[in-house]
Amino acid sequence: MTSRQKIRLGLFAILGLFMFLAVGTALGFWESEIGAVSPTGYVAISHGDHTHYVPNGWSGEVSISNFPTNPPPPGMTVGPDGQFVPLVQ
Numbered sequence: 001m002t003s004r005q006k007i008r009l010g011l012f013a014i015l016g017l018f019m020f021l022a023v024g025t026a027l028g029f030w031e032s033e034i035g036a037v038s039p040t041g042y043v044a045i046s047h048g049d050h051t052h053y054v055p056n057g058w059s060g061e062v063s064i065s066n067f068p069t070n071p072p073p074p075g076m077t078v079g080p081d082g083q084f085v086p087l088v089q
Contacts (some may be wrong), residue, residue: 041077041087053078 001009025068044051052067057077065083079085 042072044071053079 017031024085041054042055043058050069052069053063053071054064054067057060058067058080062081067078068082068084072078072084072087075087076084077087
């Protein structure tokens with residue numbers, strides 16, 4: 001194997017690792033601030049020129065317009081009806 005082939009193989013391995021991490025985060029395979037499940041109890045969803053804060057697992061049954069456009073204060077999270085509720089840890 002030539003050095004050029006080794007470099008190409010290394011680049012493909014790095015690209016594959018990056019794609020694995022990106023897809024895994026998007027599908028919520030692990031908890032993170034940018035994943036589908038946030039330890040804060042809520043996630044931000046962009047809605048036009050503003051952002052709504054919805055609880056983890058929001059199914060869309062309640063209109064996104066019912067949820068706040070500002071993040072909850074410290075120690076609070078967003079409830080299923082859009083009200084701020086204490087964060088239970």
